[in-house]
Amino acid sequence: MLTRFVLFCLFLASYTALADTNKKLVIYHDADYSLNQLSANAMKMGLLTAFDEVDNEIQGFSLELKEKNHRGNIKRSLLSMKDFLKDEKALFILGGLHSPPYIKNRTFINENQIPLLVPWAAGGPITRYPSADNWVFRLSVDDTKAGIRISEFALQNLSCKNPHLLLEDTAWGKSNKKTMSSYLQDKVPFGLSLFGWNIKENSARIMVRNIISAGYDCVFFVGNFNETHQFVNAMAAMEKEKRLPIISHWGATGGDVDMIFNEKIKQDVSFHFIQSCYSLASSKQSLFQRSVMARAKKLFPEEFTSPEKVKAPAGFIHAYDLGRLAISALQQIELTGNMKQDRFLFQQALESLQQPVQGLIKEYDKPFSKWSEQHQDAHEALRLENFCMATFGEHNQINVTAN
Secondary structure (H helix, E strand, O other), rough: OOOHHHHHHHHHHHHHHHHHHHOEEEEEEEOOOOOOOHHHHHHHHHHHHHHHHHHEOOEEEEEEEEEEEOOOOOHHHHHHHHHHHHOOOEEEEEEEOOHHHHHOHHHHHHHHHOOEEEEEEEOHHHHHHOOOOOOOOOOOOOOHHHHHHHHHHHHHHHHOOEEEEEOOOOOOHHHHHHHHHHHHOOOOOEEEEOOOOOOOOHHHHHHHHHHHHHHOEEEEEEEOOOHHHHHHHHHHOOOOOHHEEEEEEOHHHHHHHOOOOOOOHHOOEEEEEEEEEOOOOOOOOHHHHHHHHHHHHHHHHOOHHHHHHHHOOHHHHHHHHHHHHHHHHHOOOOOOOOHHHHHHHHHHHHHHOOOOOOOOOOHHHHHHHHOOOOOOOOOOOOOHHHHHEEEEEEOOOEEOOOO
């Protein structure tokens, strides 16, 4: 009899342990782990650092991140979203660097009620699905504001009087064209050129030479890391007296900036870029910010040897802050294990966070609300005042210029 009782207890313990392992929430990370692996890893580390603060568990549900490499491809991103919908444990998708997958697939995301949290992709339309039932939340640069900050800085700080817009020929580039053109149209004349992905340096040189020959006095640039590399090299190859300052979106920060910005390049080319107004390399760190860095260094010792050595730091910063907002939303609801219902409760909680949440960039007090045509920024956690311009320092750390 005793033997039967012991066996029953062992069975019960095993069953309970199995049930506990099945209680998990899976977060899909839809990102480019191929050409833009550094930015993808930075976002992953940011989210995992936030999760570590709650021991990777919410209400008995373990938190698990699943990498989904879309390789910068819209269709592969859509396949990841379809995989997500089949996964009974999947709670939300953490987005990646590229805007086109979320602009092109925006209707699918919202019609299928997929919570998408975006820590990098900046395209303006991403969060502005024309419905109160909106499932995309962003904590990142927003191109409806980025073009304003870039243009404002160029005209006021660098005295640009005849800028040329050099933009990648994608939905992201066109989103910036709209914002920049709107800001500049009544202030200064400007030109426009579009380029495709994977442009080579010879083609970039021809475009740069044409811009210089046409009499423009600065370049507004929107492109990712590889394209930044080609155009910066192209500008550096011009005669010293003909080189123009480049005022850029933040595409350069998505890769290993040491590959582009050696000491000579930094001397030869004036290069400013947009960032959120916090830098890991800042000498002024609060106790909270220092504690986050200590935790990240413990979790990822090779990547966090020192703050200025962290690659694609914006990805870490934004994903960490988003992770803390996600945790706050989850703590505000009662999880049921019915994923469709839990996703709905999660979305509702994000739109009505009851407690302020401390992040690296700022303290977030009700960062999201119900979207409407009158409240276009309802799903944007950051505002224009949270966007600054920056340069690369001696060790290519990001030095933010206060507004």
